[in-house]
Amino acid sequence: MKKVFAVLLVFVAAFVFAQTINWAFLQEPISLNIWDYLGPNATVWTGYVMGPRISGLYGYSDVRFDWIPSLAADLPELAQEGDHWVYTVKLRTDVKWSDGTQFNADDVVWTMNTVKMFIVDYGLGGNWAGYIDPDYFVKAEKVDDFTVKIHFTTPSLAKANFGALMMPILQKKYWEPKAEAALKTGNPLQTMYNYDTSDEPILGAFLLKKWEKGAFIEVTARKDYYDTGSVLSLFKNGAVSIKNPNTGFSWTGYGEPTGEKELELVTGPYVDSIIYRMYLNRAAAITALINGDVSFIFNSLGLQKGEADQLAKVANVKLIANSVNGFRYMCFNMRRFPMNIKEFRQAIAALVDREFLTSRVLGGQAFPQYGVVPNGNAFWYNPNVEKLSPGYGMSSGDRRKLAIDLLKKAGFKWVVEPKIEGNNVVRQGRGLIGPNGQRIDQVELLAPGAGYDPMRATIALYIERWANEIGIPIKANLVDFNLIVQRVFDEPFNFDIYMLGWSLGYYPDHVSDFFHSKRAGVGDFNAAGYNNPEFDKLADEFLATADIETARELSFKLQEILAEDVPYVVIFDTPVTEAFRTDQVVFPYEKTLSGLQYVNGTPTLVKAAK
Numbered sequence: 001m002k003k004v005f006a007v008l009l010v011f012v013a014a015f016v017f018a019q020t021i022n023w024a025f026l027q028e029p030i031s032l033n034i035w036d037y038l039g040p041n042a043t044v045w046t047g048y049v050m051g052p053r054i055s056g057l058y059g060y061s062d063v064r065f066d067w068i069p070s071l072a073a074d075l076p077e078l079a080q081e082g083d084h085w086v087y088t089v090k091l092r093t094d095v096k097w098s099d100g101t102q103f104n105a106d107d108v109v110w111t112m113n114t115v116k117m118f119i120v121d122y123g124l125g126g127n128w129a130g131y132i133d134p135d136y137f138v139k140a141e142k143v144d145d146f147t148v149k150i151h152f153t154t155p156s157l158a159k160a161n162f163g164a165l166m167m168p169i170l171q172k173k174y175w176e177p178k179a180e181a182a183l184k185t186g187n188p189l190q191t192m193y194n195y196d197t198s199d200e201p202i203l204g205a206f207l208l209k210k211w212e213k214g215a216f217i218e219v220t221a222r223k224d225y226y227d228t229g230s231v232l233s234l235f236k237n238g239a240v241s242i243k244n245p246n247t248g249f250s251w252t253g254y255g256e257p258t259g260e261k262e263l264e265l266v267t268g269p270y271v272d273s274i275i276y277r278m279y280l281n282r283a284a285a286i287t288a289l290i291n292g293d294v295s296f297i298f299n300s301l302g303l304q305k306g307e308a309d310q311l312a313k314v315a316n317v318k319l320i321a322n323s324v325n326g327f328r329y330m331c332f333n334m335r336r337f338p339m340n341i342k343e344f345r346q347a348i349a350a351l352v353d354r355e356f357l358t359s360r361v362l363g364g365q366a367f368p369q370y371g372v373v374p375n376g377n378a379f380w381y382n383p384n385v386e387k388l389s390p391g392y393g394m395s396s397g398d399r400r401k402l403a404i405d406l407l408k409k410a411g412f413k414w415v416v417e418p419k420i421e422g423n424n425v426v427r428q429g430r431g432l433i434g435p436n437g438q439r440i441d442q443v444e445l446l447a448p449g450a451g452y453d454p455m456r457a458t459i460a461l462y463i464e465r466w467a468n469e470i471g472i473p474i475k476a477n478l479v480d481f482n483l484i485v486q487r488v489f490d491e492p493f494n495f496d497i498y499m500l501g502w503s504l505g506y507y508p509d510h511v512s513d514f515f516h517s518k519r520a521g522v523g524d525f526n527a528a529g530y531n532n533p534e535f536d537k538l539a540d541e542f543l544a545t546a547d548i549e550t551a552r553e554l555s556f557k558l559q560e561i562l563a564e565d566v567p568y569v570v571i572f573d574t575p576v577t578e579a580f581r582t583d584q585v586v587f588p589y590e591k592t593l594s595g596l597q598y599v600n601g602t603p604t605l606v607k608a609a610k
């Protein structure tokens with residue numbers, strides 16, 4: 001169980017509504033439809049609004065990320081029944097949907113079985129396919145109104161505990177007729193994605209009041225939120241306690257809840273409404289924070305050094321920094337020539353000098369990343385991946401020579417072959433010709449523009465330059481974030497190379513989700529189209545195991561295969577630096593992995609400053 005230091009803070013409940021707080025977004029959410037969000041359009045901006053609206057049977061505790069009950073009343077009981085491994089889950093009896101309907105087993109069973117049906121019959125992908133994997137999930141069945149049995153082929157950590165048991169649960173009463181109607185159309189999935197869900201009953205604490213496209217999203221607090229007053233206590237001995245004096249719900253786990261506490265939180269909400277205001281460039285959002293128009297800026301990339309330096313001089317603005325669980329990367333479309341040739345991908349990877357980029361170009365604001373499991377996720381990170389990366393530890397001249405040798409090894413030629421002497425390019429390559437004799441005129445690298453992420457925009461231009469020096473005709477195309485998502489996941493696969501970033505969960509099943517060949521469909525996560533039977537076999541073993549050490553060993557092997565095959569070039573990330581106005585809001589804690597913006601419970605814990 002992961003432990004993260006937290007300062008002891010105790011919040012006393014004072015549930016007085018009257019305040020509205022304003023927060024800034026740098027990009028508009030794509031959709032507030034849960035099927036679309038967890039399907040093809042899982043952007044971080046949509047997640048900031050959707051995350052606090054949804055709940056699963058289990059979730060993570062604040063700060064320490066203990067695996068704890070959410071809609072469940074206790075940890076699951078596991079037993080073998082015939083060919084199945086069955087998780088029996090008791091449900092809380094005090095949970096109400098926002099329309100007043102009682103949450104019960106029907107909601108759980110309908111959600112899980114319906115998602116499986118859409119995956120098997122219609123190819124539903126994205127996060128849904130990560131939660132429900134038909135190779136492991138068999139079915140959910142109702143025992144009584146507050147007990148469910150969830151059947152799996154094997155007791156998998158990835159696909160049970162950190163998969164189906166954590167998936168968002170939808171209201172059967174609301175969604176069943178919509179799903180039945182969708183199944184009668186020519187495109188059931190698209191119909192599900194397109195539903196207007198502004199009236200959807202939710203389990204979260206904040207209801208959608210208004211979405212003015214391009215301007216703001218306003219959410220209002222539920223006065224009947226079932227978890228209001230719930231007290232979460234994290235003890236230094238590892239124990240966790242959850243008690244709600246208003247409903248009588250109580251749970252303790254992971255030892256006796258005695259001794260000193262690391263953290264104690266009382267769930268609100270404490271504010272009447274939150275307005276997420278759209279500022280589609282960073283400078284405008286910074287100005288709004290300085291002027292007091294907003295109290296916090298949501299930005300998955302964090303503040304740039306210049307922005308942080310500017311805000312450090314502003315009264316009543318506080319800066320906080322946290323480590324991250326994510327990475328920024330390039331992805332090759334292996335369905336297209338020449339990205340389908342491993343040596344071509346390795347050659348580009350060899351040119352990318354992460355240390356130079358992070359220390360010299362980005363001025364030490366970023367740190368190099370090499371593998372698809374970030375080094376901040378220390379238990380799961382394989383340190384050998386760095387040494388396996390093409391060009392690791394080489395000079396700029398040796399990197400270029402390695403890239404040229406890799407291309408030659410694969411049968412590439414040039415009209416004018418590049419020549420390197422020392423660290424200098426004495427003759428630039430021109431007219432790259434593939435092993436099949438096909439001239440390569442241009443390879444497009446899609447990357448976010450400088451207004452969204454100046455770091456990735458800058459790195460894309462450096463990669464363009466380095467590649468063209470040895471005759472690889474890469475052209476960096478700096479475009480809107482949502483346009484990249486559209487071209488990669490919606491059009492679909494309308495790209496050569498793209499540059500984006502991932503924010504990740506703590507159990508690294510994303511290693512399989514991003515690269516298993518069965519996840520290469522439209523709207524799913526394997527945008528690279530990576531297909532390696534050896535990788536798939538090990539990934540299946542990783543997903544199937546219920547032993548944490550075996551899972552770690554397999555995860556290390558998977559990381560090493562990807563370092564060799566290079567469907568991604570993982571490049572860098574930054575500590576996430578955030579800023580908020582202390583004269584407008586009070587957060588219950590400030591140290592947490594990936595920052596306050598990634599805590600789905602932040603809206604129910606934040607208070608308006610007096």
